[in-house]
Amino acid sequence: MKILVCIKQVPDMESRFKVNAAGDWYDQSDLAFRMNEYDEYAVEQAVQLKEQLGGEPEITVVSIGPERVGEPLRKALAMGCDRGVHIHDADSSRKDPWQIASLLAAFAREGSYDVIFTGMQSQDRGSAQVGMILAELLGLPSVTTIVGFSYEDGQVTVRRELEGGARSVVRVPLPALFTCQLGLNQPRYPTLPNIMKAKKKEILLVKEGDFALTEGRALTSRLFRPEKKGRGLVLEGDVAEQSQRLVEILKIKTAVFR
Amino acid sequence: MKFLLVAESRDGKLCDVSHELLAFAAEAGAEYAYFQVGSEESLPCCDATLYLADRERYGEYSPDLHKELILAAVEWEQPDAVVFMHSSYGWDLAPRVAVALQAAQVSEVVAINDGEYEVGCCNGKMRRSVKPTTPRVVLTLQSGAFNQKEVSGGTPQIVPLEIEKAGGQIDFIGYEEAEKKSVDLTRADIVVSAGRGVGKKENVPLIADLARALGGELGGSRPVVDAGWLDHSHQVGTTGQVVSPKLYMACGISGAIQHVAGMKRSEFVVAINKDRDAPIGEIADVLVVADVMQFVPALIARIGQQA
Numbered sequence: 330m331k332i333l334v335c336i337k338q339v340p341d342m343e344s345r346f347k348v349n350a351a352g353d354w355y356d357q358s359d360l361a362f363r364m365n366e367y368d369e370y371a372v373e374q375a376v377q378l379k380e381q382l383g384g385e386p387e388i389t390v391v392s393i394g395p396e397r398v399g400e401p402l403r404k405a406l407a408m409g410c411d412r413g414v415h416i417h418d419a420d421s422s423r424k425d426p427w428q429i430a431s432l433l434a435a436f437a438r439e440g441s442y443d444v445i446f447t448g449m450q451s452q453d454r455g456s457a458q459v460g461m462i463l464a465e466l467l468g469l470p471s472v473t474t475i476v477g478f479s480y481e482d483g484q485v486t487v488r489r490e491l492e493g494g495a496r497s498v499v500r501v502p503l504p505a506l507f508t509c510q511l512g513l514n515q516p517r518y519p520t521l522p523n524i525m526k527a528k529k530k531e532i533l534l535v536k537e538g539d540f541a542l543t544e545g546r547a548l549t550s551r552l553f554r555p556e557k558k559g560r561g562l563v564l565e566g567d568v569a570e571q572s573q574r575l576v577e578i579l580k581i582k583t584a585v586f587r
Numbered sequence: 588m589k590f591l592l593v594a595e596s597r598d599g600k601l602c603d604v605s606h607e608l609l610a611f612a613a614e615a616g617a618e619y620a621y622f623q624v625g626s627e628e629s630l631p632c633c634d635a636t637l638y639l640a641d642r643e644r645y646g647e648y649s650p651d652l653h654k655e656l657i658l659a660a661v662e663w664e665q666p667d668a669v670v671f672m673h674s675s676y677g678w679d680l681a682p683r684v685a686v687a688l689q690a691a692q693v694s695e696v697v698a699i700n701d702g703e704y705e706v707g708c709c710n711g712k713m714r715r716s717v718k719p720t721t722p723r724v725v726l727t728l729q730s731g732a733f734n735q736k737e738v739s740g741g742t743p744q745i746v747p748l749e750i751e752k753a754g755g756q757i758d759f760i761g762y763e764e765a766e767k768k769s770v771d772l773t774r775a776d777i778v779v780s781a782g783r784g785v786g787k788k789e790n791v792p793l794i795a796d797l798a799r800a801l802g803g804e805l806g807g808s809r810p811v812v813d814a815g816w817l818d819h820s821h822q823v824g825t826t827g828q829v830v831s832p833k834l835y836m837a838c839g840i841s842g843a844i845q846h847v848a849g850m851k852r853s854e855f856v857v858a859i860n861k862d863r864d865a866p867i868g869e870i871a872d873v874l875v876v877a878d879v880m881q882f883v884p885a886l887i888a889r890i891g892q893q894a
Protein backbone atom coordinates (compact mmCIF):
# COMPACT_ATOMS: atom_id res chain seq x y z
CA MET A 330 0.00 0.00 0.00
CA LYS A 331 1.18 3.51 -0.81
CA ILE A 332 -0.01 6.44 1.25
CA LEU A 333 0.39 10.12 0.41
CA VAL A 334 -0.05 12.98 2.89
CA CYS A 335 -0.18 16.57 1.63
CA ILE A 336 0.83 19.19 4.16
CA LYS A 337 1.20 22.96 4.23
CA GLN A 338 3.26 25.27 6.35
CA VAL A 339 1.35 28.23 7.80
CA PRO A 340 2.13 31.06 10.22
CA ASP A 341 1.25 30.72 13.87
CA MET A 342 -2.28 32.12 14.01
CA GLU A 343 -1.50 34.16 17.11
CA SER A 344 0.90 36.24 15.02
CA ARG A 345 0.28 39.87 14.31
CA PHE A 346 -0.25 39.95 10.55
CA LYS A 347 0.90 42.80 8.34
CA VAL A 348 -0.03 43.33 4.71
CA ASN A 349 2.86 42.88 2.26
CA ALA A 350 4.16 45.58 -0.08
CA ALA A 351 2.12 44.29 -3.03
CA GLY A 352 -0.99 44.47 -0.83
CA ASP A 353 -2.16 40.99 -1.83
CA TRP A 354 -0.92 38.73 0.99
CA TYR A 355 0.56 38.92 4.46
CA ASP A 356 4.16 39.96 4.97
CA GLN A 357 6.04 36.72 5.58
CA SER A 358 9.00 38.19 7.45
CA ASP A 359 9.03 38.05 11.26
CA LEU A 360 6.48 35.25 11.40
CA ALA A 361 6.87 31.91 13.15
CA PHE A 362 5.76 29.09 10.84
CA ARG A 363 4.45 25.64 11.73
CA MET A 364 2.62 22.71 10.20
CA ASN A 365 -1.01 23.52 9.36
CA GLU A 366 -2.95 22.13 12.31
CA TYR A 367 -5.40 20.09 10.20
CA ASP A 368 -2.47 18.43 8.43
CA GLU A 369 -1.09 17.09 11.71
CA TYR A 370 -4.22 14.94 11.93
CA ALA A 371 -3.65 13.81 8.33
CA VAL A 372 -0.07 12.76 9.13
CA GLU A 373 -1.14 10.98 12.31
CA GLN A 374 -3.89 9.04 10.48
CA ALA A 375 -1.42 7.90 7.83
CA VAL A 376 1.01 6.70 10.50
CA GLN A 377 -1.76 4.89 12.39
CA LEU A 378 -2.82 3.11 9.20
CA LYS A 379 0.77 2.05 8.58
CA GLU A 380 1.01 0.73 12.14
CA GLN A 381 -2.27 -1.15 11.78
CA LEU A 382 -0.87 -2.91 8.71
CA GLY A 383 2.32 -3.97 10.44
CA GLY A 384 4.48 -1.26 8.91
CA GLU A 385 3.95 -2.47 5.33
CA PRO A 386 2.63 0.76 3.71
CA GLU A 387 5.07 3.40 2.58
CA ILE A 388 4.10 6.95 3.49
CA THR A 389 5.18 9.86 1.33
CA VAL A 390 4.64 13.36 2.67
CA VAL A 391 4.63 16.25 0.18
CA SER A 392 4.62 20.01 0.62
CA ILE A 393 4.84 23.00 -1.72
CA GLY A 394 6.66 26.17 -0.72
CA PRO A 395 9.94 27.97 -0.15
CA GLU A 396 13.06 26.77 1.71
CA ARG A 397 11.45 26.77 5.17
CA VAL A 398 8.94 24.06 4.15
CA GLY A 399 11.69 21.55 5.01
CA GLU A 400 10.79 22.01 8.70
CA PRO A 401 7.23 20.62 8.69
CA LEU A 402 8.35 17.88 6.30
CA ARG A 403 11.03 16.90 8.81
CA LYS A 404 8.42 16.91 11.57
CA ALA A 405 6.15 14.61 9.53
CA LEU A 406 9.08 12.25 9.01
CA ALA A 407 9.74 12.29 12.76
CA MET A 408 6.06 11.43 13.33
CA GLY A 409 6.52 8.33 11.16
CA CYS A 410 6.30 9.17 7.46
CA ASP A 411 8.93 7.40 5.34
CA ARG A 412 9.98 9.93 2.74
CA GLY A 413 9.45 13.60 2.06
CA VAL A 414 8.98 15.47 -1.19
CA HIS A 415 9.53 19.20 -1.25
CA ILE A 416 8.11 20.89 -4.35
CA HIS A 417 10.15 24.05 -4.21
CA ASP A 418 8.19 27.18 -5.04
CA ALA A 419 9.32 30.47 -3.53
CA ASP A 420 6.07 32.08 -4.63
CA SER A 421 3.53 29.43 -3.67
CA SER A 422 1.39 31.93 -1.73
CA ARG A 423 0.45 33.53 -5.06
CA LYS A 424 -1.00 30.29 -6.36
CA ASP A 425 -4.73 29.73 -5.96
CA PRO A 426 -6.19 26.39 -4.79
CA TRP A 427 -6.65 25.23 -8.38
CA GLN A 428 -2.95 25.76 -9.17
CA ILE A 429 -1.74 24.14 -5.94
CA ALA A 430 -4.01 21.13 -6.49
CA SER A 431 -2.92 20.86 -10.15
CA LEU A 432 0.72 20.79 -9.06
CA LEU A 433 -0.01 18.11 -6.45
CA ALA A 434 -1.97 16.10 -9.03
CA ALA A 435 0.91 16.26 -11.51
CA PHE A 436 3.15 14.84 -8.78
CA ALA A 437 0.68 12.30 -7.35
CA ARG A 438 -0.30 10.87 -10.74
CA GLU A 439 3.16 9.29 -10.99
CA GLY A 440 2.84 7.57 -7.62
CA SER A 441 -0.48 5.69 -7.90
CA TYR A 442 -1.27 6.09 -4.22
CA ASP A 443 -3.92 3.97 -2.52
CA VAL A 444 -4.81 6.47 0.18
CA ILE A 445 -4.31 10.23 0.22
CA PHE A 446 -4.82 12.32 3.35
CA THR A 447 -4.96 16.12 3.47
CA GLY A 448 -6.14 18.60 6.07
CA MET A 449 -9.70 19.80 5.46
CA GLN A 450 -8.40 23.35 5.02
CA SER A 451 -5.40 25.53 5.74
CA GLN A 452 -5.43 27.91 8.65
CA ASP A 453 -4.25 30.88 6.62
CA ARG A 454 -6.13 30.70 3.30
CA GLY A 455 -8.88 28.40 4.49
CA SER A 456 -10.40 27.60 1.09
CA ALA A 457 -11.10 23.93 1.88
CA GLN A 458 -10.57 23.20 -1.82
CA VAL A 459 -7.10 21.79 -2.48
CA GLY A 460 -7.70 18.22 -1.30
CA MET A 461 -11.01 17.99 -3.13
CA ILE A 462 -9.70 19.39 -6.41
CA LEU A 463 -6.78 16.97 -6.18
CA ALA A 464 -9.20 14.04 -5.81
CA GLU A 465 -11.27 15.23 -8.78
CA LEU A 466 -8.16 15.64 -10.94
CA LEU A 467 -7.00 12.13 -10.03
CA GLY A 468 -10.50 10.70 -10.49
CA LEU A 469 -10.60 9.37 -6.92
CA PRO A 470 -13.60 9.18 -4.61
CA SER A 471 -13.18 11.59 -1.72
CA VAL A 472 -14.80 12.45 1.59
CA THR A 473 -14.35 15.74 3.46
CA THR A 474 -14.15 16.56 7.17
CA ILE A 475 -13.56 13.12 8.57
CA VAL A 476 -13.53 12.69 12.36
CA GLY A 477 -13.31 8.88 12.32
CA PHE A 478 -11.37 6.46 10.10
CA SER A 479 -11.20 2.68 10.03
CA TYR A 480 -9.69 0.36 7.46
CA GLU A 481 -10.59 -3.26 6.82
CA ASP A 482 -9.96 -5.45 3.72
CA GLY A 483 -9.50 -2.65 1.22
CA GLN A 484 -12.58 -0.79 2.46
CA VAL A 485 -12.52 2.37 4.49
CA THR A 486 -15.34 3.47 6.78
CA VAL A 487 -15.24 7.10 7.83
CA ARG A 488 -17.32 9.41 9.98
CA ARG A 489 -18.02 12.85 8.55
CA GLU A 490 -18.69 15.69 10.91
CA LEU A 491 -22.01 17.49 10.42
CA GLU A 492 -23.48 20.57 12.04
CA GLY A 493 -24.83 20.21 15.57
CA GLY A 494 -22.50 17.35 16.54
CA ALA A 495 -24.14 14.70 14.32
CA ARG A 496 -22.08 12.54 11.99
CA SER A 497 -22.64 10.55 8.87
CA VAL A 498 -21.06 7.15 8.36
CA VAL A 499 -19.71 6.56 4.86
CA ARG A 500 -17.98 3.60 3.23
CA VAL A 501 -15.46 4.10 0.42
CA PRO A 502 -13.33 1.62 -1.53
CA LEU A 503 -9.65 2.43 -2.08
CA PRO A 504 -7.97 4.24 -3.74
CA ALA A 505 -9.55 7.33 -2.19
CA LEU A 506 -8.78 10.72 -0.68
CA PHE A 507 -9.85 12.00 2.74
CA THR A 508 -9.70 15.51 4.19
CA CYS A 509 -9.11 15.50 7.93
CA GLN A 510 -10.93 17.54 10.56
CA LEU A 511 -9.55 18.53 13.96
CA GLY A 512 -10.18 15.85 16.57
CA LEU A 513 -9.84 12.92 14.14
CA ASN A 514 -7.10 11.46 16.36
CA GLN A 515 -4.44 12.67 18.78
CA PRO A 516 -1.41 13.73 16.72
CA ARG A 517 1.73 12.38 18.37
CA TYR A 518 4.68 14.45 19.47
CA PRO A 519 7.84 13.29 17.74
CA THR A 520 10.17 11.63 20.25
CA LEU A 521 13.86 12.49 20.34
CA PRO A 522 14.98 9.14 18.86
CA ASN A 523 12.46 9.57 16.05
CA ILE A 524 13.62 13.13 15.42
CA MET A 525 17.17 11.74 15.08
CA LYS A 526 15.96 8.98 12.74
CA ALA A 527 14.04 11.50 10.64
CA LYS A 528 17.28 13.34 9.92
CA LYS A 529 18.44 10.31 7.96
CA LYS A 530 15.24 10.03 5.92
CA GLU A 531 15.18 11.33 2.38
CA ILE A 532 13.56 14.60 1.35
CA LEU A 533 13.42 14.73 -2.42
CA LEU A 534 13.66 18.26 -3.77
CA VAL A 535 11.81 19.00 -6.99
CA LYS A 536 11.04 22.34 -8.60
CA GLU A 537 7.54 23.54 -9.42
CA GLY A 538 8.91 24.35 -12.88
CA ASP A 539 9.43 20.62 -13.46
CA PHE A 540 5.67 20.26 -13.79
CA ALA A 541 3.33 21.73 -16.36
CA LEU A 542 1.92 24.89 -14.78
CA THR A 543 -1.69 25.99 -14.96
CA GLU A 544 -3.29 29.40 -15.00
CA GLY A 545 -4.94 30.61 -11.81
CA ARG A 546 -8.71 30.93 -11.63
CA ALA A 547 -9.12 33.34 -8.71
CA LEU A 548 -6.74 36.19 -7.92
CA THR A 549 -6.36 37.82 -4.55
CA SER A 550 -6.63 41.48 -5.45
CA ARG A 551 -6.26 42.79 -1.92
CA LEU A 552 -5.52 41.63 1.60
CA PHE A 553 -6.64 43.86 4.45
CA ARG A 554 -7.47 43.97 8.11
CA PRO A 555 -11.23 43.85 8.71
CA GLU A 556 -12.61 47.07 10.11
CA LYS A 557 -12.92 46.99 13.86
CA LYS A 558 -16.48 47.64 14.81
CA GLY A 559 -14.99 49.08 17.95
CA ARG A 560 -17.98 48.60 20.20
CA GLY A 561 -16.06 46.71 22.84
CA LEU A 562 -14.12 48.17 25.73
CA VAL A 563 -10.50 47.06 25.99
CA LEU A 564 -9.05 46.65 29.48
CA GLU A 565 -5.29 46.71 29.74
CA GLY A 566 -2.93 47.12 32.69
CA ASP A 567 -2.21 44.79 35.61
CA VAL A 568 -4.59 42.06 36.62
CA ALA A 569 -5.54 43.64 39.96
CA GLU A 570 -6.73 46.76 38.21
CA GLN A 571 -8.33 44.84 35.33
CA SER A 572 -10.27 42.51 37.63
CA GLN A 573 -11.55 45.42 39.70
CA ARG A 574 -12.75 47.27 36.62
CA LEU A 575 -14.37 44.16 35.20
CA VAL A 576 -16.33 43.54 38.40
CA GLU A 577 -17.52 47.17 38.34
CA ILE A 578 -18.64 46.79 34.73
CA LEU A 579 -20.43 43.50 35.45
CA LYS A 580 -22.29 45.18 38.34
CA ILE A 581 -23.62 47.87 36.02
CA LYS A 582 -24.19 45.86 32.85
CA THR A 583 -25.33 42.46 34.15
CA ALA A 584 -27.32 40.98 36.99
CA VAL A 585 -24.50 38.74 38.16
CA PHE A 586 -24.01 40.40 41.54
CA ARG A 587 -27.66 41.19 42.27
CA MET B 588 -26.77 37.95 -13.41
CA LYS B 589 -28.28 34.62 -12.57
CA PHE B 590 -27.57 32.30 -9.64
CA LEU B 591 -28.30 28.66 -9.00
CA LEU B 592 -28.85 28.42 -5.23
CA VAL B 593 -28.21 25.01 -3.71
CA ALA B 594 -30.55 24.25 -0.80
CA GLU B 595 -29.77 21.47 1.66
CA SER B 596 -31.75 18.88 3.49
CA ARG B 597 -30.97 16.46 6.25
CA ASP B 598 -33.12 13.50 7.23
CA GLY B 599 -35.74 14.60 4.72
CA LYS B 600 -36.08 18.11 6.16
CA LEU B 601 -35.05 21.30 4.44
CA CYS B 602 -32.13 22.91 6.31
CA ASP B 603 -32.70 26.44 7.44
CA VAL B 604 -30.33 28.12 4.99
CA SER B 605 -32.67 29.30 2.22
CA HIS B 606 -33.02 32.78 3.70
CA GLU B 607 -29.23 33.24 3.66
CA LEU B 608 -28.99 32.14 0.03
CA LEU B 609 -31.89 34.44 -0.85
CA ALA B 610 -30.35 37.35 1.05
CA PHE B 611 -27.15 36.89 -0.92
CA ALA B 612 -29.00 36.80 -4.26
CA ALA B 613 -30.86 39.95 -3.25
CA GLU B 614 -27.66 41.73 -2.24
CA ALA B 615 -26.01 40.77 -5.54
CA GLY B 616 -29.13 41.85 -7.43
CA ALA B 617 -29.28 38.46 -9.14
CA GLU B 618 -32.11 36.39 -10.53
CA TYR B 619 -32.08 32.89 -9.21
CA ALA B 620 -33.28 29.34 -9.43
CA TYR B 621 -33.06 26.74 -6.70
CA PHE B 622 -31.63 23.27 -6.67
CA GLN B 623 -32.39 20.69 -4.02
CA VAL B 624 -32.15 16.98 -3.48
CA GLY B 625 -35.18 16.56 -1.25
CA SER B 626 -38.88 15.92 -1.38
CA GLU B 627 -42.05 17.86 -2.14
CA GLU B 628 -42.95 17.74 1.55
CA SER B 629 -40.17 20.13 2.50
CA LEU B 630 -39.59 22.95 0.03
CA PRO B 631 -38.02 26.40 0.23
CA CYS B 632 -40.46 29.32 0.19
CA CYS B 633 -39.82 31.30 -2.96
CA ASP B 634 -41.24 32.36 -6.28
CA ALA B 635 -38.63 30.68 -8.40
CA THR B 636 -37.82 27.61 -10.39
CA LEU B 637 -36.80 24.69 -8.21
CA TYR B 638 -34.86 21.83 -9.72
CA LEU B 639 -35.91 19.02 -7.44
CA ALA B 640 -34.20 15.65 -7.36
CA ASP B 641 -35.74 12.86 -5.35
CA ARG B 642 -34.00 12.18 -2.06
CA GLU B 643 -35.20 8.56 -2.00
CA ARG B 644 -33.50 7.95 -5.30
CA TYR B 645 -30.33 10.03 -4.96
CA GLY B 646 -29.66 9.94 -1.23
CA GLU B 647 -28.56 12.77 1.06
CA TYR B 648 -24.82 12.15 0.95
CA SER B 649 -24.01 10.82 -2.45
CA PRO B 650 -21.72 13.54 -3.76
CA ASP B 651 -20.98 11.92 -7.13
CA LEU B 652 -24.69 11.80 -7.96
CA HIS B 653 -25.44 15.22 -6.48
CA LYS B 654 -22.64 16.70 -8.58
CA GLU B 655 -24.17 15.23 -11.75
CA LEU B 656 -27.61 16.51 -10.78
CA ILE B 657 -26.29 20.02 -10.21
CA LEU B 658 -24.48 19.90 -13.55
CA ALA B 659 -27.78 18.93 -15.20
CA ALA B 660 -29.49 21.93 -13.56
CA VAL B 661 -26.62 24.19 -14.67
CA GLU B 662 -27.10 22.93 -18.22
CA TRP B 663 -30.75 24.04 -18.15
CA GLU B 664 -30.33 27.24 -16.25
CA GLN B 665 -26.92 28.50 -17.45
CA PRO B 666 -26.25 30.46 -14.23
CA ASP B 667 -23.31 32.82 -13.71
CA ALA B 668 -22.75 31.38 -10.25
CA VAL B 669 -23.60 28.22 -8.37
CA VAL B 670 -24.04 29.18 -4.72
CA PHE B 671 -23.71 26.85 -1.72
CA MET B 672 -23.56 27.49 1.99
CA HIS B 673 -20.11 26.88 3.49
CA SER B 674 -21.46 23.89 5.39
CA SER B 675 -20.57 20.22 5.62
CA TYR B 676 -22.77 19.73 2.55
CA GLY B 677 -21.53 22.78 0.64
CA TRP B 678 -17.79 22.59 1.15
CA ASP B 679 -17.87 18.91 0.19
CA LEU B 680 -19.82 19.41 -3.02
CA ALA B 681 -18.67 22.83 -4.27
CA PRO B 682 -15.13 21.85 -5.39
CA ARG B 683 -16.49 18.82 -7.25
CA VAL B 684 -18.88 21.06 -9.18
CA ALA B 685 -16.25 23.78 -9.73
CA VAL B 686 -13.76 21.34 -11.26
CA ALA B 687 -16.43 19.93 -13.58
CA LEU B 688 -17.46 23.43 -14.69
CA GLN B 689 -13.83 24.61 -14.97
CA ALA B 690 -14.93 27.45 -12.74
CA ALA B 691 -13.15 29.36 -10.02
CA GLN B 692 -14.40 28.64 -6.53
CA VAL B 693 -14.45 31.30 -3.83
CA SER B 694 -14.97 29.82 -0.37
CA GLU B 695 -16.71 31.28 2.66
CA VAL B 696 -17.79 34.57 1.14
CA VAL B 697 -18.71 37.25 3.72
CA ALA B 698 -19.35 40.20 1.40
CA ILE B 699 -19.72 41.06 -2.26
CA ASN B 700 -18.12 44.17 -3.63
CA ASP B 701 -17.96 45.34 -7.24
CA GLY B 702 -17.67 41.89 -8.80
CA GLU B 703 -15.16 40.78 -6.17
CA TYR B 704 -15.83 38.54 -3.20
CA GLU B 705 -14.55 39.18 0.32
CA VAL B 706 -13.47 36.19 2.35
CA GLY B 707 -11.85 35.83 5.76
CA CYS B 708 -8.38 34.41 6.20
CA CYS B 709 -5.76 33.82 8.90
CA ASN B 710 -8.36 32.58 11.37
CA GLY B 711 -10.57 35.61 10.78
CA LYS B 712 -7.83 38.14 11.52
CA MET B 713 -7.50 39.30 7.92
CA ARG B 714 -9.70 39.54 4.85
CA ARG B 715 -9.05 38.95 1.17
CA SER B 716 -10.81 40.40 -1.79
CA VAL B 717 -10.93 37.73 -4.50
CA LYS B 718 -11.46 38.25 -8.20
CA PRO B 719 -12.40 35.18 -10.24
CA THR B 720 -10.96 35.02 -13.76
CA THR B 721 -13.37 32.40 -15.09
CA PRO B 722 -16.71 33.35 -16.69
CA ARG B 723 -18.63 31.19 -14.24
CA VAL B 724 -17.99 30.89 -10.49
CA VAL B 725 -18.84 28.56 -7.66
CA LEU B 726 -19.35 30.23 -4.28
CA THR B 727 -19.80 29.06 -0.71
CA LEU B 728 -21.24 31.56 1.78
CA GLN B 729 -20.12 31.93 5.36
CA SER B 730 -22.98 31.00 7.62
CA GLY B 731 -24.54 34.11 9.16
CA ALA B 732 -22.85 36.58 6.79
CA PHE B 733 -25.98 37.22 4.74
CA ASN B 734 -29.25 37.55 6.50
CA GLN B 735 -32.71 38.60 5.72
CA LYS B 736 -35.39 38.32 8.32
CA GLU B 737 -38.37 38.47 6.01
CA VAL B 738 -38.40 35.56 3.61
CA SER B 739 -40.72 36.38 0.76
CA GLY B 740 -43.29 33.62 0.58
CA GLY B 741 -44.43 31.80 -2.48
CA THR B 742 -44.42 28.38 -3.98
CA PRO B 743 -41.59 27.28 -6.20
CA GLN B 744 -42.25 26.00 -9.70
CA ILE B 745 -40.90 22.49 -9.50
CA VAL B 746 -38.84 21.03 -12.32
CA PRO B 747 -38.22 17.36 -11.55
CA LEU B 748 -34.63 16.41 -12.22
CA GLU B 749 -33.42 12.96 -13.15
CA ILE B 750 -30.14 11.56 -14.36
CA GLU B 751 -28.92 8.15 -15.40
CA LYS B 752 -27.94 6.75 -12.04
CA ALA B 753 -24.33 5.74 -12.43
CA GLY B 754 -23.09 3.82 -9.42
CA GLY B 755 -21.33 6.25 -7.12
CA GLN B 756 -18.42 4.79 -5.20
CA ILE B 757 -19.32 6.47 -1.95
CA ASP B 758 -21.71 4.44 0.13
CA PHE B 759 -23.76 6.34 2.72
CA ILE B 760 -24.46 4.05 5.68
CA GLY B 761 -26.42 6.39 7.95
CA TYR B 762 -26.44 9.18 10.50
CA GLU B 763 -25.17 9.08 14.04
CA GLU B 764 -27.03 11.63 16.09
CA ALA B 765 -25.19 13.85 18.54
CA GLU B 766 -24.94 12.25 21.95
CA LYS B 767 -27.49 13.45 24.48
CA LYS B 768 -26.16 16.47 26.29
CA SER B 769 -25.45 15.77 29.92
CA VAL B 770 -24.74 19.48 30.32
CA ASP B 771 -27.42 21.81 28.99
CA LEU B 772 -25.68 25.11 28.34
CA THR B 773 -28.56 26.43 26.27
CA ARG B 774 -30.60 27.26 29.38
CA ALA B 775 -27.76 28.72 31.43
CA ASP B 776 -27.81 32.45 32.32
CA ILE B 777 -24.04 32.51 32.66
CA VAL B 778 -21.56 30.46 30.64
CA VAL B 779 -17.81 30.60 31.30
CA SER B 780 -15.81 28.87 28.57
CA ALA B 781 -12.25 27.62 28.44
CA GLY B 782 -10.18 27.87 25.26
CA ARG B 783 -6.77 26.78 24.16
CA GLY B 784 -5.31 29.81 25.91
CA VAL B 785 -5.71 28.09 29.30
CA GLY B 786 -2.58 26.16 28.28
CA LYS B 787 -3.15 22.67 29.63
CA LYS B 788 -5.72 20.26 30.99
CA GLU B 789 -4.66 20.86 34.59
CA ASN B 790 -5.73 24.51 34.23
CA VAL B 791 -9.32 23.79 33.20
CA PRO B 792 -10.53 23.39 36.85
CA LEU B 793 -9.59 27.03 37.43
CA ILE B 794 -12.07 28.07 34.74
CA ALA B 795 -14.63 25.76 36.38
CA ASP B 796 -13.94 27.62 39.65
CA LEU B 797 -14.67 30.92 37.93
CA ALA B 798 -17.91 29.50 36.51
CA ARG B 799 -18.89 28.38 40.01
CA ALA B 800 -17.97 31.73 41.56
CA LEU B 801 -20.29 33.44 39.08
CA GLY B 802 -23.04 30.84 39.46
CA GLY B 803 -22.69 29.75 35.84
CA GLU B 804 -21.95 26.69 33.76
CA LEU B 805 -18.63 25.60 32.29
CA GLY B 806 -18.27 25.59 28.51
CA GLY B 807 -15.34 25.08 26.19
CA SER B 808 -14.09 25.66 22.66
CA ARG B 809 -13.46 22.94 20.16
CA PRO B 810 -9.65 22.62 20.58
CA VAL B 811 -10.10 22.08 24.32
CA VAL B 812 -12.60 19.28 23.67
CA ASP B 813 -10.50 17.76 20.87
CA ALA B 814 -7.48 17.69 23.15
CA GLY B 815 -9.53 15.76 25.72
CA TRP B 816 -9.33 18.52 28.36
CA LEU B 817 -13.11 18.76 28.54
CA ASP B 818 -16.00 16.48 27.59
CA HIS B 819 -17.85 17.18 24.32
CA SER B 820 -21.03 17.89 26.31
CA HIS B 821 -19.42 21.23 27.24
CA GLN B 822 -18.56 22.31 23.70
CA VAL B 823 -19.90 25.63 22.45
CA GLY B 824 -20.04 26.21 18.68
CA THR B 825 -21.55 24.92 15.45
CA THR B 826 -20.66 21.32 16.24
CA GLY B 827 -21.50 21.69 19.92
CA GLN B 828 -24.19 23.73 21.66
CA VAL B 829 -25.50 27.10 20.55
CA VAL B 830 -25.91 29.29 23.62
CA SER B 831 -27.44 32.69 24.36
CA PRO B 832 -26.80 33.44 28.05
CA LYS B 833 -27.02 36.83 29.76
CA LEU B 834 -23.26 36.69 30.34
CA TYR B 835 -20.69 34.77 28.31
CA MET B 836 -17.06 34.74 29.37
CA ALA B 837 -14.52 33.46 26.84
CA CYS B 838 -11.28 32.56 28.60
CA GLY B 839 -8.39 32.12 26.19
CA ILE B 840 -10.63 31.63 23.14
CA SER B 841 -9.41 33.20 19.89
CA GLY B 842 -12.88 33.39 18.35
CA ALA B 843 -12.88 31.05 15.36
CA ILE B 844 -16.05 31.49 13.30
CA GLN B 845 -17.36 28.06 14.38
CA HIS B 846 -17.14 29.12 18.02
CA VAL B 847 -18.56 32.59 17.51
CA ALA B 848 -21.56 31.11 15.68
CA GLY B 849 -22.33 29.24 18.88
CA MET B 850 -22.28 32.20 21.30
CA LYS B 851 -22.82 35.45 19.39
CA ARG B 852 -26.39 35.80 20.62
CA SER B 853 -25.17 36.16 24.21
CA GLU B 854 -26.37 39.41 25.82
CA PHE B 855 -23.01 40.44 27.28
CA VAL B 856 -19.66 39.01 26.25
CA VAL B 857 -16.40 39.27 28.17
CA ALA B 858 -13.26 37.92 26.50
CA ILE B 859 -9.98 37.34 28.25
CA ASN B 860 -7.13 36.97 25.80
CA LYS B 861 -3.49 37.94 25.71
CA ASP B 862 -3.78 38.63 21.96
CA ARG B 863 -5.28 42.08 21.51
CA ASP B 864 -6.05 41.23 17.86
CA ALA B 865 -7.88 37.97 18.57
CA PRO B 866 -11.11 37.90 16.51
CA ILE B 867 -13.14 37.32 19.70
CA GLY B 868 -12.45 41.01 20.40
CA GLU B 869 -14.79 41.83 17.50
CA ILE B 870 -17.85 40.62 19.32
CA ALA B 871 -16.78 41.11 22.94
CA ASP B 872 -18.35 43.91 24.96
CA VAL B 873 -15.24 43.86 27.13
CA LEU B 874 -11.86 42.49 26.07
CA VAL B 875 -9.45 41.95 28.94
CA VAL B 876 -5.94 41.82 27.49
CA ALA B 877 -4.23 39.43 29.89
CA ASP B 878 -2.94 35.92 30.38
CA VAL B 879 -5.91 33.82 31.48
CA MET B 880 -3.95 32.00 34.15
CA GLN B 881 -2.93 35.27 35.79
CA PHE B 882 -6.18 37.13 35.39
CA VAL B 883 -8.71 34.48 36.43
CA PRO B 884 -7.36 33.91 39.98
CA ALA B 885 -7.40 37.70 40.50
CA LEU B 886 -10.98 37.86 39.24
CA ILE B 887 -12.13 34.97 41.44
CA ALA B 888 -10.60 36.72 44.48
CA ARG B 889 -12.35 39.97 43.52
CA ILE B 890 -15.71 38.20 43.11
CA GLY B 891 -15.20 36.64 46.57
CA GLN B 892 -15.00 40.14 48.05
CA GLN B 893 -18.43 41.05 46.66
CA ALA B 894 -20.38 38.72 48.93
